[in-house]
Amino acid sequence: MALDMDWVRAAQANTSAIERRAATIGTRRSLKKEHQAAWLLKAITMIDLTTLAGDDTPGRVRRLCAKARQPVREDILAALGVEGITTGAVCVYHEMVPTAVAALKGTGIPVAAVSTGFPAGLSPYKLRLAEIGESVRAGASEIDIVISRRHVLTGDWQALFDEVREMRAECGDAHMKAILATGELGSLRNVARASLVAMMAGADFIKTSTGKESVNATLPVSLVMMRAIRDYHERTGYRVGYKPAGGISKAKDSLIYLSLLKDELGDAWLSPHLFRFGASSLLGDIERQLEHHVTGHYSASYRHAMG
Known part of the structure; x- marks a missing residue:
């Protein structure tokens, strides 16, 4: 859609109220026994199992893909x-996309590539756009792009809109997740406005973080972004997905995020088509909790290796 600056400028964020609401989320829901196990299994289906390290190797990526195919013993x-x-x-870097695509062939599990100069997003603009096309041609069906934070910090919403729109065009049929790097945007109001602009420009998902910032996914930020998604759906009829990433490593945290998602956006978003966790160690903790549920005994981490 066209950039609606009246809508963007009207977006506000009452920080104290948001923080109060976020502080109550973990106390309002209590999932036990079979119900907890069911929700944890649901959370697994929503994980973007990720390796984004400088020492990634084809062998590591193949092991990660094997874990994605069989995430629980x-x-x-x-x-x-x-x-x-x-x-x-x-989810992998571009260099590892062909390896991941080959390892997941026939499974229906998509490969997501981080792109556009991830994580800083400061490489030459033409190269950032070209990187998207290269990843799509290599077989990635999802592209996680990073926005230029300076556009948000200087209030240049038109520049942000144009950037995300061009990146969306480069993605073609691939789904695009727009990473806002919320820990570097300065305020929750900026998070709300950046979320709206990214959705107006065609983002299929909005995502909190690269996982490389000092502050990544938080419940207050998630509340702001989910309400922006709800507002966008109410006005346009389009459902945009949400992906919190970075710092979500415990099974109990995943349950809190899913509770917030259900409260704010409803059951329609409780699907991998509209919600993902950006995580790696989260899966191991969920698997340990499931073993405890089945056996009654606490499980060591080495019993649930990632590969």
Whole structure:
């Protein structure tokens, strides 16, 4: 859609009220036993299993893809009476896209590539756009782009809109997740406005963080972004997805985020088509909690290796 500056300028954020609401989320829901296990299995299907390290190797990526295909040990799934669970996607750097695509062939698990000069987004603009096309041609069906934070910090919303719109065009049929790097945007009001602009420009998902900032996903930021998504849906009829990333490593945290999602956006968003966790260690903790549910014994991390 066209950039609606009246809508963008009207977006505000009452920080104290947002923080009060966020502080109550973990106290308003209590999931136990079978219900907790079911929600944790749901969370697994929404994980973008991620490796974004400088020392990534094809072997590491193949092991990660094997974990995405079988994220929970077979004996635990059998005890739960569940089969066919996979993660939502595997997320890698462009260089590892062909390896991941080959390892996931025939599974239906998408490969997501971080792009556009990730994580800083400060490489030459033409190269950032070209990187998107290269990843799509290599087989990535999802592209995680990073916005230029300076456009938000200087209030140049038209520049941000134009940038995200051009990146969306380069993605073609691939889904685009716009990373806002919320920890570097200065205020929750800026988060709200950047969320709206990214959605107006065609983002299929809005995502909190690269995972490389000093502050990544938080509940106040998530509340602001979810309400921007709700506002956008109410006005346009389009559902945009949400992806919190960075710092979500415990099973109990995933339950809190899913509770917030259900409260703010409803059951329609409880699907990997509209919600993802950007995480790696989160899966290991969920698997440990599921083993505890099945056996009654606490499980060591080495029993649930990532590869």
